Amino acid sequence: MSTYANKKGFGATIWDYLTTVDHKKIAILYLISGGLFFVIGGLEAMFIRIQLAIPNNDFVSAGFYNEILTMHGTTMIFLAAMPLVFAVMNAVVPLQIGARDVAFPFLNSLGFWLFFFGGVFLNLSWFLGGAPDAGWTSYASLSMHSAGHGIDFYVLGLQLSGFGTLIAGINFLVTIINMRTPGMTYMRMPLFTWSTFVVSALILFAFPPLTVGLVLMMFDRMFGANFFDVAAGGNTIIWEHLFWIFGHPEVYILILPAFGIFSEIFATFSRKRLFGYSSMVFATVLIGFLGFMVWAHHMFTTGLGPIANAIFAVATMAIAVPTGIKIFNWIFTMWGGSVKFTVPMLYAVAFIPSFTMGGVTGIMNASAPADYQFHDSYFVVAHFHYVIVGGVVLGLLAGITFYWPKMFGTMLNEKLGQITFWTFLIGFHLTFFIQHFLGLMGMPRRVFTFLDNQGLNTGNMISTVGAFLMAIGVLVMVINIIITSFKNEKVGNDPWGDGRTIEWAIPSPPPFYNFKQLPLVRGLDAYWVEKMEGKKEMTPAEPLGDIHMPNSSFLPVTIAFGLFVAAFGALYHMDDKSWTLPIIIVGLLITFGSMLIRSVKDDHGYHIHKEDLMDDKDKGGKA
Amino acid sequence: MKKRLHKWRLFALLGIVGLVLSGCGEPFLSALKPAGDVAQSQFDLLILSTLIMVLVIIVVLILFVVVLLRFRRKKGDETIPKQIEGSHKLEIIWTVIPILLLIVLAVPTVVTTFDLADTKAMDKKDKDGKTKDALVVNVRANLYWWEFEYPDLGIVTSQDLVVPTDQKVYFNLTASDVKHSFWIPAAGGKMDTNTDGVNKFYLQFDSKKAEDSNNLFYGKCAELCGPSHALMDFKVVPKAKSDFEAWAKDMKSVKEPVVEGDAAKQGEAVFNKSCIGCHAVTPNDSRPEAARQAPNLATFGERQKIAGVLDHTEANLKNWIKDPEKYKPGNTMTGTYGELSDSDIDALAAYLLQLKVEEK
Numbered sequence: 001m002s003t004y005a006n007k008k009g010f011g012a013t014i015w016d017y018l019t020t021v022d023h024k025k026i027a028i029l030y031l032i033s034g035g036l037f038f039v040i041g042g043l044e045a046m047f048i049r050i051q052l053a054i055p056n057n058d059f060v061s062a063g064f065y066n067e068i069l070t071m072h073g074t075t076m077i078f079l080a081a082m083p084l085v086f087a088v089m090n091a092v093v094p095l096q097i098g099a100r101d102v103a104f105p106f107l108n109s110l111g112f113w114l115f116f117f118g119g120v121f122l123n124l125s126w127f128l129g130g131a132p133d134a135g136w137t138s139y140a141s142l143s144m145h146s147a148g149h150g151i152d153f154y155v156l157g158l159q160l161s162g163f164g165t166l167i168a169g170i171n172f173l174v175t176i177i178n179m180r181t182p183g184m185t186y187m188r189m190p191l192f193t194w195s196t197f198v199v200s201a202l203i204l205f206a207f208p209p210l211t212v213g214l215v216l217m218m219f220d221r222m223f224g225a226n227f228f229d230v231a232a233g234g235n236t237i238i239w240e241h242l243f244w245i246f247g248h249p250e251v252y253i254l255i256l257p258a259f260g261i262f263s264e265i266f267a268t269f270s271r272k273r274l275f276g277y278s279s280m281v282f283a284t285v286l287i288g289f290l291g292f293m294v295w296a297h298h299m300f301t302t303g304l305g306p307i308a309n310a311i312f313a314v315a316t317m318a319i320a321v322p323t324g325i326k327i328f329n330w331i332f333t334m335w336g337g338s339v340k341f342t343v344p345m346l347y348a349v350a351f352i353p354s355f356t357m358g359g360v361t362g363i364m365n366a367s368a369p370a371d372y373q374f375h376d377s378y379f380v381v382a383h384f385h386y387v388i389v390g391g392v393v394l395g396l397l398a399g400i401t402f403y404w405p406k407m408f409g410t411m412l413n414e415k416l417g418q419i420t421f422w423t424f425l426i427g428f429h430l431t432f433f434i435q436h437f438l439g440l441m442g443m444p445r446r447v448f449t450f451l452d453n454q455g456l457n458t459g460n461m462i463s464t465v466g467a468f469l470m471a472i473g474v475l476v477m478v479i480n481i482i483i484t485s486f487k488n489e490k491v492g493n494d495p496w497g498d499g500r501t502i503e504w505a506i507p508s509p510p511p512f513y514n515f516k517q518l519p520l521v522r523g524l525d526a527y528w529v530e531k532m533e534g535k536k537e538m539t540p541a542e543p544l545g546d547i548h549m550p551n552s553s554f555l556p557v558t559i560a561f562g563l564f565v566a567a568f569g570a571l572y573h574m575d576d577k578s579w580t581l582p583i584i585i586v587g588l589l590i591t592f593g594s595m596l597i598r599s600v601k602d603d604h605g606y607h608i609h610k611e612d613l614m615d616d617k618d619k620g621g622k623a
Numbered sequence: 624m625k626k627r628l629h630k631w632r633l634f635a636l637l638g639i640v641g642l643v644l645s646g647c648g649e650p651f652l653s654a655l656k657p658a659g660d661v662a663q664s665q666f667d668l669l670i671l672s673t674l675i676m677v678l679v680i681i682v683v684l685i686l687f688v689v690v691l692l693r694f695r696r697k698k699g700d701e702t703i704p705k706q707i708e709g710s711h712k713l714e715i716i717w718t719v720i721p722i723l724l725l726i727v728l729a730v731p732t733v734v735t736t737f738d739l740a741d742t743k744a745m746d747k748k749d750k751d752g753k754t755k756d757a758l759v760v761n762v763r764a765n766l767y768w769w770e771f772e773y774p775d776l777g778i779v780t781s782q783d784l785v786v787p788t789d790q791k792v793y794f795n796l797t798a799s800d801v802k803h804s805f806w807i808p809a810a811g812g813k814m815d816t817n818t819d820g821v822n823k824f825y826l827q828f829d830s831k832k833a834e835d836s837n838n839l840f841y842g843k844c845a846e847l848c849g850p851s852h853a854l855m856d857f858k859v860v861p862k863a864k865s866d867f868e869a870w871a872k873d874m875k876s877v878k879e880p881v882v883e884g885d886a887a888k889q890g891e892a893v894f895n896k897s898c899i900g901c902h903a904v905t906p907n908d909s910r911p912e913a914a915r916q917a918p919n920l921a922t923f924g925e926r927q928k929i930a931g932v933l934d935h936t937e938a939n940l941k942n943w944i945k946d947p948e949k950y951k952p953g954n955t956m957t958g959t960y961g962e963l964s965d966s967d968i969d970a971l972a973a974y975l976l977q978l979k980v981e982e983k
Contacts, residue, residue: 061850061952062850062851062853062854062952062953063850063952063953065850066847066849066850066852133850134847135847139802139846139847141798141800141801141802141817141818142801142802142847142848142849144801145800145801145849146849230818230819235819236802236817236818236819237817237819270694270704271696271703271704272704272705272706272707273706273707273708275707275708275709275710276708276709276710276713276714277708277709278709279709279714301804301812301813301814301815301845302815302817303796303814303815303817303820303822305740306736306737306739306740309736309740310732310733310736310737313729313732313733313736314729314732314733317725317728317729317732318725320721320725321718321721321722321725324679324717324718324721325714325717325718327683328683328686328713328714328717329709329714331683331686331687331690332710332713334690334691334694335686335690335694336694336704336705336707337694337704338694338696338700338702338703338704339690339691339694339695339696340696341695349687349691352683352687353680353683353684353687356679356680356683357680360676360677360679360680361676363672363675363676363725363728364669364672364673364676366732367668367672367728367732368732368735368736369664369665369668369732369735369736369738369739369812370665370668370669370672370732370812371812372665372739372811372812372813372814373654373662373665373666373669373808373811373812373813375804375812375813375845376804376806376813376845376846377654377808377845437647437648440648440653440654440655440669441647441648441649441652441653441654441655441808442648442649442652442653442654442808442809442841442843444806444843444844444845444852444853445845445847446847446852446853447852447853448850448852448853449853449854450853451856451932453649454649454652454841455647455648455649455652455653456648532703
C-alpha cells in the first residue's frame with residue numbers, strides 16, 4: 001500500500017494526507033485546520049468588537065451575539081489554540097528527541113481526525129438551527145435553560161474533539177518516555193519537549209473531568225437525567241467545579257508549550273544556552289502541578305465561603321513564583337548573549353512585557369476580595385487575553401515562524417513578518433489594555449451592548465480600533481504564507497544559522513523517516529555541542545540499518561467519521577425523530593467496523609532497506 | 624538614546640498608575656470611585672496589588688530594556704558568547720523576593736476575605752423571628768429583572784433597590800431561573816445569585832459618596848444569563864436613615880393603589896384583566912416567591928428607568944408594553960398578556976405612572 005516513491009497530482013496529495021500517519025504531515029494537518037478555525041474565531045471576535053464599538057449598537061441581535069461570543073471562546077481555545085499547539089508539537093518533538101515518529105502513529109492520525117470532525121460538528125451548528133449560546137464555560141443553569149440544539153452541538157462536538165486531544169496527549173507521553181535517542185536523558189531534553197511532556201500529563205488528568213461534565217450534561221439533555229436540575233435535587237455548582245478542574249489546567253496546557261517555544265527561541269537567537277536550565281524544568285513541572293490546585297479561583301463569587309476562597313487565593317498566588325523564575329531566566333538568557341532580532345525573536349521579546357502584564361493581573365485576580373470586583377468584568381477579559389494572546393498566540397506565531405523552514409523547507413518573508421508583528425502587537429495592546437479600565441469602571445463581560453452615558457464609550461471605541469489592527473496583522477501573515485508557498489525557495493538544515501537542538505541537524509523538511517541513523521546526544525543542545533567541535537552533523541548512535549515504518553491508513557478517518565455521524569443521530573434523538581436511532585447505529589457501525597478491521601488485519605508496516613538509504617543521498621543527511 | 628528610551632517607559636508607566644490612583648469612570652458606576660466601606664476595602668487591595676505588580680513590571684522592564692540595548696548583535700559579529708549555565712544566587716533571589724511580595728499581598732487578602740464574609744449579624748433574631756440589628760434584603764434575580772424583599776419590614780419591591788446609608792445592608796441572594804450575579808460596582812464587588820441556594824453578603828453605602836452621585840448607583844447582572852443579560856440592570860437609591868424609615872413606613876401603608884382620572888381608572892381595569900396574574904401593585908405582596916413571576920409595580924411611577932434600561936417616559940413605557948421583545952429579547956413577559964389595543968396601552972400607561980408610594 002505504501003511506498004516512498006513520489007506520488008504526483010492533487011488527488012494523490014489529498015489521499016496522502018487523508019491516510020498519513022507521519023507526524024510531520026499530521027502537524028501540517030493540525031496547522032491548516034487550526035489556522036482555519038483561528039481565522040473563523042477571529043472573524044467572530046471582529047463581530048464582537050464591531051457590535052461593541054458604540055453604545056446601543058444593533059449590528060447583531062442579542063441572541064446572535066451570545067452565539068458569537070460562545071463560539072469565539074470555544075473555537076479559540078479548543079479548535080485554534082489546541083490544534084496549533086499540537087501542530088508545533090507534532091512537527092518538532094519527535095525531531096527534538098531524535099525519534100523516527102511518535103510512539104503510536106496510527107493513534108496520532110486518529111487523534112487529529114477526531115479533533116477535526118469534532119470541530120466541524122461544532123461549527124455546523126451555525127447552519128443547523130443555532131450555535132451554543134451559554135458562553136464557552138456553558139454554566140449549567142443557563143445551558144440547561146437554553147432552547148434549541150446549540151448546547152447539544154457543544155456537548156457532543158467537544159466530546160469528539162476531547163477524545164482526540166486525550167489520545168494525542170497520551171501519545172506524546174509515551175513518545176517522550178520511550179523514544180528518546182541514545183544519550184537524550186531527561187535533563188538534556190530541550191525545553192519545548194519538556195513542556196510538551198508536562199502538558200501531556202496535564203491533558204491526561206484534565207480532560208477526563210471535562211468529559212465527565214459533558215457526559216452528565218448530555219445525560220441531562222438527552223435522557224432527562226437531573227444532575228444539574230436543582231428542582232429535582234441536582235446541583236449546578238458541580239458543573240462549575242468539573243469545568244474549572246479541567247478549565248484551569250487547560251490554561252497551562254496552552255501556555256506551557258508557548259513557554260517551551262520561547263525558551264528555544266531565546267537560546268537560539270542569543271547564541272547562548274538557556275539560563276538556569278534545571279530551574280526552568282523544575283518551574284515547568286511545578287506550574288503544571290499547581291495548575292490543578294487553583295481551579296476555584298474562577299469561583300470566588302460563587303459563594304464557596306471565606307475558607308475556600310482564602311485557600312485558593314493563596315494557592316493561586318503561589319503560581320507567580322515559578323512563572324517569575326521563568327521570566328527572569330529568559331531575560332538572563334539574553335543577558336551577555338549576542339541577540340539577533342529575527343521575526344520569531346521579535347515575538348519572543350514582545351512576549352516578555354506582554355505576558356508579564358497578564359501574569360501580574362492574574363495575581364491581582366487571585367486576591368479574592370478584589371476579585372469580587374474584577375470577576376466577570378472586562379478586567380478579566382483583559383487579563384486572560386493578555387495571557388492567551390500575549391502568551392499563547394505570540395508563542396504560536398513565534399513557533400510557527402521559527403519552525404516554518406523545518407516544516408516546509410522554505411522561509412517566511414522577514415519584511416512581511418515584521419509588518420505582521422508590529423500591527424498585531426500594537427493592535428493587541430490597544431484592544432486589551434483599555435479593557436482593564438472598562439472593567440473597573442463597571443462594564444460586565446459578555447454583554448451584547450452597553451448604554452450611553454456610563455463613561456464606557458471611548459474605551460470601547462479604542463478597543464475596536466485595536467481589534468482591526470490585529471486583523472490586519474493576521475491578514476498580512478496569510479498573504480505572507482501564500483507568497484512564500486508559491487515562491488518555495490528551498491533552505492538548508494539550519495536556516496536560522498544558530499540552531500542548537502538536533503532537529504536542525506537534519507534537512508528541511510526532514511525525510512519521512514527523520515533520522516537515517518539515530519543521533520548520539522552528548523549534552524544539552526546536542527547539535528550546538530557538535531558544531532562547537534567543528535562538526536557539521538550529529539555523531540550517529542547506531543550503524544546504518546533497515547528502518548521500520550508504519551503503513552498509511554484510511555481507518556482513522558472512518559473511525560472518527562462514524563462517531564461524527566452517530567453524534568448527529570444523538571443530537572436529533574431528543575426531538576423524537578424516527579430516523580435518529582438508525583443514524584446512531586450506522587455511525588457506530590462505521591466506527592466499530594473500522595476498529596474491527598484494524599484489529600483483525602495484520603499490518604506489520606514495511607522496511608526501508610539499508611541499500612536504499614545508502615543510494616539515496618539527498619533523501620536525508622546522515623543523522 | 625538609551626537613557627531617553629528608559630525614561631520614557633518609566634514615565635508612561637507612572638502615568639498609567641496615576642490614572643489608576645486618581646480613579647476614572649462615572650461615580651454612579653465605577654469601582655474606582657468606591658462609595659462605601661466594602662468597595663473601599665476592595666479598592667485598597669486593588670491599589671496595593673497594583674503597586675506591587677507595577678513594581679514587578681518596572682524591574683522586568685528595566686532589565687528587559689538594558690538587555691535589548693546592550694546585547695544586540697552587531698552586523699557580521701560571529702563571536703560566541705560564554706555559555707553560562709545559570710546562577711544559583713540569582714535564581715534564589717528571584718524566588719525569594721516574589722514570595723515576600725506575595726506575602727505582603729496574601730495577608731490582607733485573607734483578612735479581608737474573612738471580614739467581607741462576616742454576616743453573623745443576620746443570624747441574631749429577636750423573639751418575633753426578625754433580624755435584631757441589621758437590615759436584611761432578599762435579592763431574587765430573574766430573567767432580566769430583580770426583586771428586592773425586605774423580610775423584616777414586609778415590603779417587596781423590584782428594579783429599584785432602596786437602601787439606608789452609613790450602615791451595613793445584608794443581602795440574601797438567590798435566583799429563580801438561571802444563575803445571575805448581583806453587582807453594584809460603586810458599592811462593592813459582586814456575589815452570584817445561584818439557583819442552588821442562598822448566598823449572603825453585605826454592602827455599605829456612604830452618604831457623602833451617594834450625594835456625589837446624585838443618590839443613585841447603577842447595579843448590573845454580571846453573569847451571562849441569556850440574550851438580555853446586558854440589559855438586566857437595576858438602580859440603587861440610597862437614603863439617609865430617617866428618610867429610609869419614612870419610605871418604609873409609606874410603603875407599608877399602601878394597601879391598595881389609588882389612582883385618579885378616567886384614563887387611569889380604565890387602565891386599572893385593563894391591568895386587572897391582563898397583568899395582575901404576574902404583577903402585584905402593592906408592596907406587601909404575601910404570595911409565595913414562585914407566584915411572584917414579574918416585577919412588583921407598587922412604586923412604578925417613581926422608578927428611575929423603565930425595564931431597567933429605558934428612560935422613564937410615557938412614550939417609552941407604551942413602547943415597552945407594546946413590544947417588550949424589541950427592548951429585552953428573550954424576556955418572559957412577551958406574549959403572556961394577549962393583544963392590547965392602543966387605547967388600552969394609553970390607559971395602562973396612565974395607570975402605571977400613577978403608581979407611587981411617596982409623593983414627589
